[in-house]
Amino acid sequence: MxxxxxxxxxxxxxxxxxxxxxxxxxxxxxxxxxxxxxxxxxxxxxxxxxxxxxxxxxxxxxxxxxxxxxxxxxxxxxxxxxxxxxxxxxFGVTLVTPEHPHWPTRVDDLGENAPHALWVRGNTEILTDVKTTAIVGARAATGYGEHITMEIAAGLVDRGHTIASGAAYGIDGMAHRAALASGGRTVAYLAGGVDRFYPSGHDALLTRIVEAGAVVSELPCGAPPTKWRFLQRNRIIAANSGAVLVTEAGFRSGSLNTASHAVALGRPVGAVPGPVTSAASSGTHRLIREHGATLVTNTDEAAEL
Known part of the structure; x- marks a missing residue:
């Protein structure tokens, strides 16, 4: 020593x-x-x-x-x-470790890739919600993608689900907003320190999430988001959710990475189809066709995941 x-x-x-x-x-x-x-x-x-x-x-x-x-x-x-x-x-951040009563034991399924600690702004207890569904998707969302995300997220909240996502523009932001608008609980997982909200355009949204849910990162305050950290952040979204739903995603969307982590962890994965002519839905079609994702078209089917 x-x-x-x-x-x-x-x-x-x-x-x-x-x-x-x-x-x-x-x-x-x-x-x-x-x-x-x-x-x-x-x-x-x-x-x-x-x-x-x-x-x-x-x-x-x-x-x-x-x-x-x-x-x-x-x-x-x-x-x-x-x-x-x-x-x-x-910033009122709580350090949550395996010694904490609200440590989300589902992340332990990541084994040697599990986070060492979680830095949380908001209600730490929400991390242990059993009925947590992750809703993720493309940043460049279409009106169709945002509409179906809003409907399903609100419907899941009505059924007692907590909504988890990554706070990005597009589908992620809509999932969080729909949960808040429905009076529900939502968790945002960041790829950098929770003292620096990212993206900055979602500062007001993330502030609301702190008040009605939780903003979480495995990185300490001051840590900047990087491409690698975004990809690694996705494994925690998948691990600490009972199911992952991709509502709209292009062929190379980062949300497919979250779905991949979910599959590796044995979490159910759902995907919402879009028009066959829409490049914005080519990723969800790929999940259904090649990776065994469950086709989801409404809230009831999402809840079945």
Whole structure:
């Protein structure tokens, strides 16, 4: 065990007594590693978060590879971690770890790719809602796609479902808005820190979600969204939902990535068909034809997922 890791854990623990050593270790891991780092995840599942931090910073411990150390150690900064925790306090962010009563155990299905911690603005209890349906789709949504998304999301809320999505423009935003307009609960998963709402054009929407639901990220406050983080964010949307519904998506839409994660996790996947001439629905048709997605045309069929 090196002075670096020992000092980090002890110094931060002295400043944040409300956090356990395990929670502090998970803050460090979420700060120095990219989401879904499987080697680190395997270590955490085997020896725990605190010991994983010690192993990463101990050059003589062969339980961690040189590659893992090369990924993590250059990004380590006590100042940076303190800054993330101060921002969390300023924005009313709750750190949710497996020790927290509202840790969503469904994400544990991700195994070594599971998040180390979740940073949450809003109601943490919503993360444990059993009847959670993810509704995702294209950013460049058509009027048809937005209309069917609004109808199905509102109908699911009426049936007691919580709506999860990724807060993007297009289908995601409509799913959140429909849930809020129906007086329902909704969760938005971000690819960057929850102190920086993204996209910025959804600042007002995300503020409303904080008040009536939860805005969640596995990345600490201050972390910017990147392409890789968007793709990794999708695995959490899929994991912490009972089913995933793609209402409109082009052939290469990122929402197909969410559906892929759902299939890998054994979650039911539904897809709404569109006009065969519409490129905006070519992705949902592909899900139905090639990947066994259930064809969904209304709220009742969505609820059956």
């Amino acid at each position: 090196t002075d670096t890791s020992t000092t980090a854990l002890e110094t931060i623990h002295q400043q944040h007594h409300a956090l356990t050593v395990d929670a502090i270790a998970r803050v460090i891991l979420s700060s120095v590693l990219e989401p879904g780092d499987s080697e680190a995840g395997k270590l955490v599942n085997t020896i725990g978060a605190a010991e994983t931090v010690r192993v990463i910073f101990d050059a003589d411990d062969d339980r961690a590879s040189a590659q893992l150390r090369d990924r993590a150690r250059p990004r380590f900064s006590i100042g940076g971690i303190e800054q993330a925790l101060r921002a969390a306090s300023r």
